[in-house]
Amino acid sequence: MAQKRTKLVVDFDYDFILFGISSSVKFYKLAWAINNQLDLHLVRDADHIIEDKTACEQPFGMYTFRRESEGYKLYKNRSLSGENVYLLPEFIHFDYLLKTEVSLQSFSAQEMIKELKEIKWIEYIADLQVNTLKSRDNFLS
Numbered sequence: 404m405a406q407k408r409t410k411l412v413v414d415f416d417y418d419f420i421l422f423g424i425s426s427s428v429k430f431y432k433l434a435w436a437i438n439n440q441l442d443l444h445l446v447r448d449a450d451h452i453i454e455d456k457t458a459c460e461q462p463f464g465m466y467t468f469r470r471e472s473e474g475y476k477l478y479k480n481r482s483l484s485g486e487n488v489y490l491l492p493e494f495i496h497f498d499y500l501l502k503t504e505v506s507l508q509s510f511s512a513q514e515m516i517k518e519l520k521e522i523k524w525i526e527y528i529a530d531l532q533v534n535t536l537k538s539r540d541n542f543l544s
Contacts, residue, residue: 419504420512421531421542423497428524430479433499434466436522437477443468445477453490453541461488473505491538494531502542
């Protein structure tokens with residue numbers, strides 16, 4: 404007699420916007436520039452840890468800021484372990500990733516890109532389509 408199998412399907416809500424940033428400036432300097440440009444207060448937080456394909460924990464540098472109904476996280480895309488492991492392996496050309504969790508009524512991704520492009524150290528910035536990313540689960544926390 405065959406046993407019935409039940410499959411657990413977990414559907415996460417990816418209600419955040421993710422920007423890829425190319426910049427050769429140091430991590431702390433970029434956080435400082437974003438703070439000044441967007442009137443935020445990103446502060447260095449504990450490393451963001453994910454497991455890679457070999458079940459090894461990989462640390463990624465992170466700055467965070469939260470107020471009322473909005474939150475921001477700035478990640479280093481490359482692991483601090485020195486290995487070639489990326490938080491977003493689909494886009495290894497991005498040095499940093501900015502995750503924004505804001506109420507969408509008052510938020511425009513294009514306006515934020517326009518503001519961030521004014522930072523002289525940001526060479527390129529793009530709005531990434533979170534729902535199409537294979538590695539989007541790396542940003543759930």
